[in-house]
Amino acid sequence: xxxxxxxxxxxxxxxxxxxxxxxxxxxxxxxxxxxxxxxxxxxxxxxxxxxxxxxxxxxxxxxxxxxxxxxxxxxxxxxxxxxxxxxxxxxxxxxxxxxxxxxxxxxxxxxxxxxxxxxxxxxxxxxxxxxxxxxxxxxxxxxxxxxxxxxxxxxxxxxxxxxxxxxxxxxxxxxxxxxxxxxxxxxxxxxxxxxxxxxxxxxxxxxxxxxxxxxxxxxxxxxxxxxxxxxxxxxxxxxxxxxxxxxxxxxxxxxxxxxxxxxxxxxxxxxxxxxxxxxxxxxxxxxxxxxxxxxxxxxxxxxxxxxxxxxxxxxxxxxxxxxx
Numbered sequence: 177x178x179x180x181x182x183x184x185x186x187x188x189x190x191x192x193x194x195x196x197x198x199x200x201x202x203x204x205x206x207x208x209x210x211x212x213x214x215x216x217x218x219x220x221x222x223x224x225x226x227x228x229x230x231x232x233x234x235x236x237x238x239x240x241x242x243x244x245x246x247x248x249x250x251x252x253x254x255x256x257x258x259x260x261x262x263x264x265x266x267x268x269x270x271x272x273x274x275x276x277x278x279x280x281x282x283x284x285x286x287x288x289x290x291x292x293x294x295x296x297x298x299x300x301x302x303x304x305x306x307x308x309x310x311x312x313x314x315x316x317x318x319x320x321x322x323x324x325x326x327x328x329x330x331x332x333x334x335x336x337x338x339x340x341x342x343x344x345x346x347x348x349x350x351x352x353x354x355x356x357x358x359x360x361x362x363x364x365x366x367x368x369x370x371x372x373x374x375x376x377x378x379x380x381x382x383x384x385x386x387x388x389x390x391x392x393x394x395x396x397x398x399x400x401x402x403x404x405x406x407x408x409x410x411x412x413x414x415x416x417x418x419x420x421x422x423x424x425x426x427x428x429x430x431x432x433x434x435x436x437x438x439x440x441x442x443x444x445x446x447x448x449x450x451x452x453x454x455x456x457x458x459x460x461x462x463x464x465x466x467x468x469x470x471x472x473x474x475x476x477x478x479x480x481x482x483x484x485x486x487x488x489x490x491x492x493x494x495x496x497x498x499x500x
Contacts, residue, residue, distance in 0.1 A: 198489055199482070206478045207259070213474050214255045217467040223247055224271035224465045245271060258468060262475065268468035270461070276472040279457060282361065284476060287446065287453035291438045293369065294376035298438075299431050301381045306388025306427075307420065311411050313393065322389060329382030333441040337375035337448045344371060354450045361452055372449045376441050380434045387430035391423035398422060425492040432488030436481045 225241040233241075246254055258268050267276035309321040328336075345353035355368040363369055395401065396419050404418045446455030454473050461469035 202482045210471050213471045218251045227464045228271045267472040270469050271464050271466040276468050280472055283454045283457045287442050290442050293373045294438050297377045298380045302384035302388050305385045309389050310392040325382040325385040328378050331379050333375050334444050336378050340371045357452050372445045372451050375445050376438050384430050388427050391426035392419055395419045395422040428488045428491045432484050435484040439477050
């Protein structure tokens with residue numbers, strides 16, 4: 177039966193196996209990163225018992241708190257116990273007694289909303305700009321798009337955020353500079369999402385526009401594209417039907433890589449705009465020397481980034497004929 181399958185069908189059947197291997201390979205660096213997080217928090221001055229202690233607590237009270245938090249145990253033992261709970265979704269308990277999974281469950285959707293909107297807008301803008309520039313290689317639009325993309329990709333998110341606040345909040349008053357949450361903890365208005373999303377989108381649009389333009393330029397040199405040009409097809413049809421499909425695996429990989437940058441940048445942007453998300457949770461956890469919370473944030477963001485990268489790998493496998 178397998179011998180009667182088409183090449184494409186055989187490629188589809190092989191994709192799950194390759195994805196499983198890639199998932200295992202991506203899991204190992206994540207485990208190493210989590211171990212590094214435990215070690216790094218352990219090296220910070222003070223500990224969770226001291227950082228979360230109330231006023232007037234005696235040395236005996238602090239010692240009892242350390243025993244309660246398990247800080248008397250070796251860090252490797254605590255790391256192993258925390259890792260053993262991951263398969264069941266148990267991220268441990270914070271230094272203030274709240275389950276980490278519940279704490280992050282209330283904050284992470286806000287970060288995902290911010291990052292997801294920024295990723296969608298980044299994909300749309302970078303594809304549009306890259307294709308626009310590719311229609312006339314070497315022309316004025318191509319040079320302008322490439323130059324602008326190079327300029328904005330070098331800008332950190334906090335610099336873009338400050339500039340956006342100056343222009344759209346302080347000078348014009350069109351958009352709010354901070355996020356005010358409603359009764360459910362989410363932003364009270366969609367307008368409060370605009371500036372944080374733009375602060376994340378602008379640098380990543382510059383990065384991905386360059387990737388799109390380079391991928392289209394590489395694919396434009398393929399023999400079948402040159403044949404389509406010699407056949408007299410209009411430039412926009414050559415681009416959409418012959419160049420863009422072949423460049424999509426590279427473009428997808430670039431957008432997947434941006435996921436990690438967007439989630440990392442979201443922590444800074446959330447702090448600047450007072451947006452509800454893991455940024456404030458992470459900042460508080462570092463202040464409290466709260467290792468389970470810091471590790472939980474790392475594990476959750478790492479899982480999301482790994483999932484997006486695996487999805488991009490699957491798309492690249494299907495569209496590039498399974499070749500590496």
